[in-house]
Amino acid sequence: MLRIAHALDAQLRAALERAFPQEVAAAFEAGAPLDPQLAPASQPEFGDFQANGALSLARRLKQPPRAIAGAIVDQLAADPAFTALCEPAQIAGPGFINLTLRPRRLAEELRSRLGDARLGVPPVTTLTPTVIDFSSPNIAKEMHVGHLRSTIIGDALARVLEFRGHPVLRLNHVGDWGTQFGMLITHLKQVAPEALTTADAVDLGDLVAFYRQAKARFDADEAFQATSREEVVKLQSGDPVTRRAWQLLCEQSRREFQQIYDRLDIRLSERGESFYNPYLESVVADLEACGLLVSDAGAGCVFLEGVSGKDGKPLPLIVRKSDGGFNYATTDLAALRYRFAGPPEGDGARRLIYVTDAGQASHFAAVFQVARRAGWVPAGGRLEHVPFGLVQGDDGKKLKTRSGDTVRLKDLLDEAVERSEVDLRRRLAEEERQEEEAFIQLVSSTVGIAAVKYADLSTNRITNYQFSFDRMLALSGNTAPYLLYALVRIAGIARRGGVGAGEGDEAGVFPDPLVFSEPQEWALARQLLALDTVIAEVEEELLPNRLCSYLFELSQAFNRFYDQVPVLKADEPARGSRLALCRLSADTLRLGLGLLGIPTLERM
RNA sequence: GGGGCUGUAGCUCAGCCGGAUAGAGCGGCGGUUUCCUAAACCGUAGGUCGUGGGUUCGAGUCCCGCCAGCCCCGCCA
Known part of the structure; x- marks a missing residue:
């Protein structure tokens, strides 16, 4: 829907300009262009999109909002490109303009996704070389639950950016020094x-x-x-x-x-703190050269702007300890500079992403500030700390074992898989199903790991995260098993309908045009078309939970459709059109879960 | 003392740079299976959006004060 949204936005702007030529020109001159405020419809009954601009323009244009909306709608009606795309625009409430796409256009749009490996998500045209710094355990320590979130979130973000086409360097900044x-x-x-x-x-x-x-x-x-x-x-x-x-x-x-x-299917390049050792000296020397370095109580400091301590004096970022040694701030600065710098002594990145716990927010703010003041951030270079909250137990406190130790990541994954296996075996016994041992192992480990990952990714990462095996492994609700099961049901249809992945790859096996009649079909179709918008949003905001919500809503839309609309028993062209919906639902779930780092199953 | 994050239904959480009657899941209650995996679907009850002000045509969302919880605050990362 991104392309359509762009087209609509352009049409709205043109309509606004034709309706109010002087005002639009004047506003443009003044550097505050008028915006029709195109947004997705807030309710399905309002159509596909809505334009809210008329309300806020009322004051500037000195006209009632509904009159402004009316003028825009008149101009839209005169635009053949618009009338080909949308039903007549409706004015609603205090001055909202509701836009509904023509069903034929929706069906065409959907049909063009069939056989498209990218499912309508365009690759970016401007490549942004990106470094994602995540996971980062310490040498000589075991990975524990504290590394879980960084590892899972960082990997998912990397996958999304890679899918969009950006060159991504995944760096494991392991603690191997000091x-x-x-x-x-x-x-x-x-x-x-x-x-x-x-x-x-x-x-x-x-x-x-x-x-x-x-x-x-x-x-x-x-x-x-x-x-x-x-x-x-x-x-x-x-x-x-x-x-x-x-x-x-x-x-x-x-x-x-x-x-x-x-086990987690995560690819990472190790480049520990020690890698930057040769650059520490020059980092401090350069800070001194540009006049930022101040010696205080024997330590080399850069005093921060806008951050003051107890006595109201600025707080320092210490880059050289009083014993002459360097610390993590020095390493982080050296790493930052190296990543932005061009080859051979640098990565040439234009976007740096740090996936670490929220407790380091002020540290990164300080490091970023110093880097900017030192001129190490190139024009247009983006620096982003992607913080996440603590992993808590059921008691709301930091997750610990019964004996009070930190939970080893290995044990945590083992338990998830084990619980998943117990549940599967119980279910198989209840349903008197016979499955091979290899199948049971595959399903248990896939579901167990998926549950751990999805539970973490599906909540907004900034808040603390309450870890619960029972919730993440639940078969219903916003969980990995629910999503995986939705896909399995589709696979069941595909096996009988002959349009599984790999079969009927040519879009030609589906009716043209696709024909839909039921509301459940349209709801599913619209959800399928929203994929590109969601991916673009995650790319920008770095919030994987948006993708999770989308996939959950897609699964719900599919399950409703599946429950209430016959597929295999329908007559053509409904049957083929519904199979197309199934096919796209499966492809979208596979792609989306894949971007979250979660593999899928055909049976479970 | 300073700074940051958080506070939305019994519980776990969404809420997309302010927009139309605040959403979902779980749990509760009540339904649905001649039909493609019921691990599903449908209905229903449940909220002073921590609190008090302010800005706005419009505030869960922006600004200020306060309360509560967690985290950070010179040589650990």
Whole structure:
């Protein structure tokens, strides 16, 4: 519907201009052009679109809104392109203009989607090279529930942008540098030196425990602190023993992470913090050169504009610690600059997206501000922090295991799949269905993982997210199983109707024109045509839940249609037209779920 | 103390740069199966949109105050 909306917008603007030539010209001169305010209809009975502009124009044009609407409608009626596209425009209420597309045009539009792999979603014409920074676990730690949202949301956004045609670099900014390694290596030297020389001498779970011990010692023991700092220096200066230990730890973690990414079907390029190490010095030097760097209590600071602390003085972003070392702010600045810079020493991106928890909002605001002031953000370059809320348990507090530990991502996925399997087996027994073990495994793991992903993506990411296996695995409601099941029902029809995916790829097997008569058919058709609008919206606003709502509403529209309108038993051309709706519903669900990173099933 | 986010139905949440009677799911109650997977569909009850002001023809949406919860605030990321 994007193309149609554009056409209508242009027609409305032209009509407005013909109706009020002087006023439109004057407003344009004044830099405040008049806008007919085209929007999707707020209610189905209002048609497909509505134009709200007449109401707000009343004051500026010094005429009653209905008179303005009337003048615009008269001009629309005189436009052959408009009358070919729409039924006569209706004026409603205080001055809304309601627009209803001609059914034939809708049917044509829909028919053009058949056999189109992009389902009417155009590729963008202006490519924006984009870096998406997401997932980003820490080396020598296990991935836990805290990484879930970043990983799932980041992947979905990447998929949508890639589908639109943008070059996307998916970066895993893993925590592989800094003080933490000094602590860990120092501690391991004393308690488990073999871990530093032999691959996989201890498993990752033990490393996590060692890390915790190291952190505790670091906080309590000054001598340990000092040794740890020395170890960091050794690491950064390339000491072979320390360096080797570091590589072993990274390698081990990397393999563990990859198992999770494989399960989640997530593709990522690892480029950890250490990658930017060679650029830290120059970041600080350049900040100094452009006069932003201020030394305060021995630390290198950039004082922020518009952000003040307790005493009303500006707050600093510290980019060089008083011991001369660099911190995460320095790394983030170096990364940002590298990503915007052109090759060979840069990625040449024009849009940077950071998918991290909302708690880092002020940190990123500070980093972005400093980068802008330092002139590292190119003209037209976009910098976006995509924040998300905490994962909470049923009690509304941060999700923990019964014993109070953070939940390992692996365990969480295992439990989702296990619950899904128990449910499937129970259902098979109830229905006395016989299925092969491979089928049960495939369905359980697909549904389990899909449920976890969809539950996360389907809520507005900015708010905290209450994690509940029972809700995400529910077979009804706005859940992955409901959507997957809708697709399975369509697949059932397709198997009998002979128009499944891959069969009848030529649009020629469907009637031309498509013929619809029932309201359920039109409701489904309109929903199908809205895909491009939703995708464009997600691309812009980076809110995957918009796509989820769309797919859920599509499934509902389909289930209503399926329930109330016979397909296979209908006569032609209704039968073929309804099969076309089924086919497009299936394709749209597959595509949409695919963009969310969720694979689909033919049977379940 | 400063800053940010959040506050919408019993519960979990939508609400698309202000627009027509505030939506969905779950749960509750009541229905639907000679027919393509009923993991579905239909109906129904349920809301002072935290609160008080303001702007506007029009405010859940924008501005200000207040209340509550969570998060951040100089050398962790």
